[in-house]
Amino acid sequence: MKEPLDFKSIPQPFSNRIVLNGNSYLYFGGTAYLGIPQNQEFIDFYLEGIKKFGLNNGTSRNNNIQLGIYDLAEQIAAERYKSEAALITSSGYLAAQLTVKALASFGEVIHAPASHPALWLDKQPSSKGSFQYWASETIQMINSSSSKNWVLVSNSMNNLFPEVYDFNFLKAINVDKQLILIVDDSHGIGVNHKGLGSYSQLPKQENIELVVVASMAKALGVDAGLVLASGQIIKELKDTSIFVGASPPAAAGLFAFIKAKEIYAEAQEKLNENIRQLRAGLGSTWDYAPGFPAFLSQNPKAGEELLNKHILISSFPYPDQNSPPINRIVLSSWHSYIDVEQLIEAVKDIEDGI
Incomplete structure (x- = not known):
């Protein structure tokens, strides 16, 4: 048989x-x-990283004794993906949860349709329909509301029905509204926009604070999570109990990431x-x-x-x-x-x- x-x-x-x-x-x-998982040169860098830093690091990032490679990897990531600062966690899911939960108190939270579960606060958001319909509804909702502060949460793309989202609709939102835009770029970083991902493509406006979260385990081949944002936002996230209480990713993977440009x-x-x-x-x-x-x-x-x-x-x-x-x-x-x-x-x- x-x-x-x-x-x-x-x-x-x-x-x-x-x-x-x-x-x-x-x-x-x-x-x-x-x-990357089958790239021998990357694997060699990873093995070199293991020899330098060991298999893992179970200590908190606020411990009085630290490996300097974490700060270096965050500096390199910020430079590579064109943000002011960066934060690295042990997974993309943790990076997203940390960010959304820390920043949700800024204002009214709106999730785009099909937002990844890592971006949810507690239960699945009710948003339905296309991204374009959501964008149009969001403009109308924010501009007609008396609320000044808003948090918009979305994937950077739909990887199942391939579509890279255009966030230029935000230019139509009244400039007296203050927004934090949180975008999950797990499938785009390292691939879309010549490998830069979405951060450099998002609209730059004084009333919009840009935050990108991503898994580094997909295109970049490293078991870690990444947050790209302003220095102020990154400092705020690093002061949270979630970041302080979580162990970082293995230093060897970040050593390979640094070497792998x-x-x-x-x-x-x-x-x-x-x-x-x-x-x-x-x-x-x-x-x-x-x-x-x-x-x-x-x-x-x-x-x-x-x-x-x-x-x-x-x-x-x-x-x-x-x-x-x-x-x-x-x-x-x-x-x-x-x-x-x-x-x-x-x-x-x-x-x-x-």
Whole structure:
């Protein structure tokens, strides 16, 4: 009897290929957009970091004895992503929760539709509809309200139905309103806007305080969370009990992050090549956001049909288990030219009914 496939118990690191039951599958899923988990030069830096700093650091960031690499990594992150200051935590979820809970008291809080659960205060926000509809409603709500202080919370993009959000609608909000804009850029940082992510793209206005939170575990390949903001906001966040009480990420990962500027740049160049190659070969039944490496199929059977050709893509029911699957190709820098060509040929076959 043929052994059933269990893709939820993969016994190896993710890469461009996955071997299961003796069969090899091309893998086009996940969030390792820059292929960092399989980048040997990055791994070597990580190992060097382990030798320098050990496996982990379980002490609080306010301990009287500190590793200097945390302050250095925050300085490098701020410089790299064009913010005044930065804060690094042990996870993207912690970075988001810390930020939203600390800043929510500034004013009335409005969440954009589909905001990541890490951005929720206590329960799921009620916002529905498209980002564009929400933006229009938010302008009207704030401008017509007597309240002066507002906190807007949103993802930087929708990575499932690929769309990078445009926040220039904020320019239509009356300048006598004071806003804090909190944007989760977990899927964009290191990829979108030439790798800079969303912070440098957000509207710069005197009445808007910009804050970006992100997981560093996706494109950047480091198990840590990041906050980019003004020096004043970062100081306020570092004074919170959540930040003071939490252990930091492993110093070795941050050592590799500091050393990896050229690695990230080269990986992004390779990713962009893969995106151009796939865009040229795909038909019109796939949706994408320019520059982002996810491609959404309108065919609900695309995942199943590609699996029959030994190609694994991201495929799961959404928004609930009774929904039809969302089928997405997700490219990474670890994919070769031949990998992408094989994918294009397989997609053409299923579109032609072969």
